[in-house]
Amino acid sequence: MRFVVTIAIFALGLATVAAMAQMTGSSTVFDMKGTWKGTRPSITDGVTPHQPASAQKGSAGPYRLTDLNVSYKVDGQEGQRFWGTMSSDNFTNRLIGSQSMDGKRLYMVGAQGTIDAQPIDADTIEVCYRHANATSATVGCNVMKRQK
Numbered sequence: 001m002r003f004v005v006t007i008a009i010f011a012l013g014l015a016t017v018a019a020m021a022q023m024t025g026s027s028t029v030f031d032m033k034g035t036w037k038g039t040r041p042s043i044t045d046g047v048t049p050h051q052p053a054s055a056q057k058g059s060a061g062p063y064r065l066t067d068l069n070v071s072y073k074v075d076g077q078e079g080q081r082f083w084g085t086m087s088s089d090n091f092t093n094r095l096i097g098s099q100s101m102d103g104k105r106l107y108m109v110g111a112q113g114t115i116d117a118q119p120i121d122a123d124t125i126e127v128c129y130r131h132a133n134a135t136s137a138t139v140g141c142n143v144m145k146r147q148k
Contacts, residue, residue, distance in 0.1 A: 028103035030119050032082040035147045036072040040129065041065070042140030048112065048131070049091035051138055070129075072108075072144065086110045113138070123148075 044051045044064045051066055058065040072095055074084040080103075086095040097108035097115070106117035106125065113131025120126055123146035130139040 027080075027101045029077075029079060030099055030103040030106065031077065031122070032074045032097070032099075032106070033077050034074060036074070036125065036144040037147055038070055038127070038142045038144040040068045040070050040127075040140040040142040042068055042129075042138050044136070044138040046136030048136050048138055049093070050088040051136075052090055055090070066140075068140065070142070070144070117144075122146075 042051065042065070043060060044055075044066055045062070047053050050068060050070075051064070055066045055068070056064045057067050068088050071087045072084060073087070074082050074095070076083055080099045080101070081097070082099075083094075083096045085092050086108075087093075093111035095108055095110055097106055099106045104118065106115075106119070106127075108115040108117065112133070113129055115127055115129045117125045117127040120143070125144050126141070127144055128139070128141040131137065
């Protein structure tokens with residue numbers, strides 16, 4: 001009987017330690033610093049700074065299909081928060097972002113749109129960009145690779 005009580009107390013102690021580890025929010029920070037590059041196939045309505053009227057690979061009814069060369073230069077990071085610039089062949093603007101507590105989701109904004117991303121590995125992220133306003137809209141998803 002004493003052995004059963006000892007095992008039960010030990011199991012309860014392990015469960016308590018495991019629960020406390022989860023409650024302390026063992027956060028994982030994904031390192032965003034560096035330069036990330038990729039080509040984003042997009043669908044665009046209207047004209048945007050990154051997607052001028054001349055940028056067109058094809059059409060889809062009234063919309064333009066484009067392939068946009070994109071670069072994120074992340075200059076700094078403090079914990080979950082990071083900042084830098086987003087560039088295309090046509091335009092450069094701010095990029096600021098944050099990430100979820102577990103480091104598995106990244107959220108960014110530029111001059112006009114929002115970006116949701118997910119790390120695939122230490123040097124690869126999958127991103128989806130979108131924006132919409134009264135005169136233009138665009139959406140596109142791609143993979144970005146950290147440049148070494």
